[in-house]
Amino acid sequence: MTLPLPDMICFALYSATHAMQHVYKPLLDDLGLTYPQYLVLTVLWAQDSQTVGALGRQVQLESNTLTPLLKRMEERGLVTRARDGRDERQVRITLTDAGEALKQRAAHIPACVLEKSGLAVDDLTRLRDQITTLRDHLRNA
Amino acid sequence: MTLPLPDMICFALYSATHAMQHVYKPLLDDLGLTYPQYLVLTVLWAQDSQTVGALGRQVQLESNTLTPLLKRMEERGLVTRARDGRDERQVRITLTDAGEALKQRAAHIPACVLEKSGLAVDDLTRLRDQITTLRDHLRNA
DNA sequence: TGCGATTATATCGTATGCGATCTATCTACC
DNA sequence: GGTAGATAGATCGCATACGATATAATCGCA
Numbered sequence: 126m127t128l129p130l131p132d133m134i135c136f137a138l139y140s141a142t143h144a145m146q147h148v149y150k151p152l153l154d155d156l157g158l159t160y161p162q163y164l165v166l167t168v169l170w171a172q173d174s175q176t177v178g179a180l181g182r183q184v185q186l187e188s189n190t191l192t193p194l195l196k197r198m199e200e201r202g203l204v205t206r207a208r209d210g211r212d213e214r215q216v217r218i219t220l221t222d223a224g225e226a227l228k229q230r231a232a233h234i235p236a237c238v239l240e241k242s243g244l245a246v247d248d249l250t251r252l253r254d255q256i257t258t259l260r261d262h263l264r265n266a
Numbered sequence: 267m268t269l270p271l272p273d274m275i276c277f278a279l280y281s282a283t284h285a286m287q288h289v290y291k292p293l294l295d296d297l298g299l300t301y302p303q304y305l306v307l308t309v310l311w312a313q314d315s316q317t318v319g320a321l322g323r324q325v326q327l328e329s330n331t332l333t334p335l336l337k338r339m340e341e342r343g344l345v346t347r348a349r350d351g352r353d354e355r356q357v358r359i360t361l362t363d364a365g366e367a368l369k370q371r372a373a374h375i376p377a378c379v380l381e382k383s384g385l386a387v388d389d390l391t392r393l394r395d396q397i398t399t400l401r402d403h404l405r406n407a
Numbered sequence: 408t409g410c411g412a413t414t415a416t417a418t419c420g421t422a423t424g425c426g427a428t429c430t431a432t433c434t435a436c437c
Numbered sequence: 438g439g440t441a442g443a444t445a446g447a448t449c450g451c452a453t454a455c456g457a458t459a460t461a462a463t464c465g466c467a
Binding site for chain 2: 126131135137139143144145146148149170171183228232241255262264266
């Protein structure tokens with residue numbers, strides 16, 4: 126049993142993810158952000174000052190990916206990285222004013238992407254929930 | 267307007283793609299393949315001896331990604347790379363016996379992934395088509 | 408027929424992802 | 438209170454992705 130590529134759900138996800146990032150690219154270039162950096166900022170905009178581990182659980186990345194990424198964000202002056210006083214093992218990531226300010230400049234992005242998706246909000250929401258369900262099944266399998 | 271991460275369709279795709287690759291990982295490790303290498307082989311198993319460009323159009327990757335990937339596959343003895351006699355610009359990728367033989371050893375993978383997805387074939391097919399539709403909208407936007 | 412434009416790969420630089428391993432810190436339990 | 442085990446990040450190595458650019462071969466058209 127060897128499925129052709131267009132029939133494979135994994136390839137649908139794979140290629141759709143790339144197409145999505147391609148849509149985000151020009152929008153994020155304006156802000157000097159990469160896509161995973163934007164995901165991290167999204168988490169911090171909702172709740173500032175989180176540990177590397179807490180960020181990782183939300184964006185689903187580990188320290189091997191996050192540490193260099195966060196260092197680059199620190200170099201760009203978007204966040205600060207500081208060991209937690211109570212538990213020196215933890216590193217707390219906090220938005221700078223510049224990082225906080227990007228929230229406004231990124232506010233138009235969701236509407237842009239929605240429009241380019243060519244789908245109605247309801248359809249997109251339903252699709253998102255199905256994809257999330259699939260993801261959770263795969264994770265627990 | 268700043269959506270929380272779990273509400274973002276882009277993140278659903280992003281994290282589901284990673285979860286999917288995580289499921290494939292142990293299956294592909296047995297064959298000594300990476301995920302994109304497996305995608306390329308899938309294309310070649312359906313139709314052998316294709317140019318880099320033709321492969322790229324199907325797996326949605328360009329020569330900057332494919333050339334090094336195909337060189338690694340050549341080093342492992344899975345494919346050969348040879349300039350086309352009629353058009354010396356083109357490089358034709360052809361399965362070796364070892365590359366062809368992997369088709370059998372990979373035959374069980376689709377069923378494994380289907381099982382771990384926790385969904386019925388019909389649901390998965392419907393979901394795949396919706397994701398593909400979204401991808402095509404994004405691409406043409 | 409010759410030469411600029413086009414096409415097919417290749418190369419380079421940067422940023423992910425991720426398995427494996429290392430280090431520093433903390434916690435439990437004796 | 439001291440040490441084994443657990444925990445949080447960091448580091449390393451390798452393989453993608455991809456924009457920008459380079460190079461070689463082919464094509465189109467005056």
